Amino acid sequence: MREFSFTDSDFERIRTLIHRHAGIALSPAKREMVYGRLARRLRRLKLASFADYLALLERDAHEWEDFVNALTTNYTTFFREAHHFEILKRHLRQRKGHQRIWCAAAATGEEPYSIAISACEAFDTLSPPVEILASDLSTHALAIAEAGVYEADRLHPLTASQRAKFFEPSQGRYAVRPELRRLIRFERINLMDAHWPVKAPLAALFCRNVMIYFDKPTQRRLLERFRPLLLPDGLYFAGHAESILADDLFRPLGQTVYAPLPLGGPPSS
Ligand SMILES: C[S@@+](CC[C@H](N)C(=O)[O-])C[C@H]1O[C@@H](n2cnc3c(N)ncnc32)[C@H](O)[C@@H]1O
Numbered sequence: 001m002r003e004f005s006f007t008d009s010d011f012e013r014i015r016t017l018i019h020r021h022a023g024i025a026l027s028p029a030k031r032e033m034v035y036g037r038l039a040r041r042l043r044r045l046k047l048a049s050f051a052d053y054l055a056l057l058e059r060d061a062h063e064w065e066d067f068v069n070a071l072t073t074n075y076t077t078f079f080r081e082a083h084h085f086e087i088l089k090r091h092l093r094q095r096k097g098h099q100r101i102w103c104a105a106a107a108t109g110e111e112p113y114s115i116a117i118s119a120c121e122a123f124d125t126l127s128p129p130v131e132i133l134a135s136d137l138s139t140h141a142l143a144i145a146e147a148g149v150y151e152a153d154r155l156h157p158l159t160a161s162q163r164a165k166f167f168e169p170s171q172g173r174y175a176v177r178p179e180l181r182r183l184i185r186f187e188r189i190n191l192m193d194a195h196w197p198v199k200a201p202l203a204a205l206f207c208r209n210v211m212i213y214f215d216k217p218t219q220r221r222l223l224e225r226f227r228p229l230l231l232p233d234g235l236y237f238a239g240h241a242e243s244i245l246a247d248d249l250f251r252p253l254g255q256t257v258y259a260p261l262p263l264g265g266p267p268s269s
Helices: 009-024 030-045 050-061 063-071 083-094 108-123 139-147 158-165 216-229
Strands: 097-105 130-136 166-169 173-177 184-188 202-209 232-238 250-254 257-260
Touching: 009 030, 009 063, 030 050, 030 063, 050 063, 050 083, 063 139, 063 184, 083 108, 083 202, 083 232, 097 108, 108 130, 108 158, 108 184, 108 202, 139 184, 158 166, 202 216, 216 232, 216 257
Parallel strands: 097 130, 097 202, 130 184, 202 232
Antiparallel strands: 166 173, 232 257, 250 257
């Protein structure tokens, strides 16, 4: 016996709602995951069934935030797919002037802070000429990102000198130094929204390990919107399992890094 009644139609309704709101396409195999994550909300709200929860969701706009937070997967690490950060450093060093970077699925912050550390290292200063926008749909993940305080074991991918230079001990944990924090603006952005408050053009756009949650038409629409945001020599960084099937929009440079093709498609010759 389950603690809460959870019917096929409850699951279908939840799949429809999260797809419509966040673009997330949950496969039937995610049924137990959905139960486990939302059961916590039912317990907290003292509800007896998923039907009651869905009814509450319909009348209480505030619950949407917790619903979405519960159903997003925020797994990330510092310097995940480390080769991307070496490519970013070379890319930034070659460029002149102020540069904008958007990290479009920043989760709990490890990715934008890795970008900021790379920028500092590229220019050998704590005030490199970059501004980073870090966004995510999950307000829970973003709150952790903004706080920038991590358990020691999260910092394992960093070298000892990176840890010393960019973090300071804080009540048994490690806090991002203000100089690094200052390079990043955090913002809640739903990639499904019609308008994104993103200043372009971008020297680099990181959208890693989130496309896998979207269906192909959604991925395509996002890629169409990403391309004009990038400088002609800007870089798009995708996740390791996200080869981009849009060869009219982006040119692969290897290691899931892409260059935008000129608007109007690839040159004909
Ligand atoms: C698995 S994490 C990836 C984090 C990081 N980019 C990385 O590669 O380590 C996926 C993130 O995408 C976010 N996400 C899911 N749907 C989204 C949407 N529609 N708009 C913006 N972010 C979304 C989730 O909240 C989650 O934090």
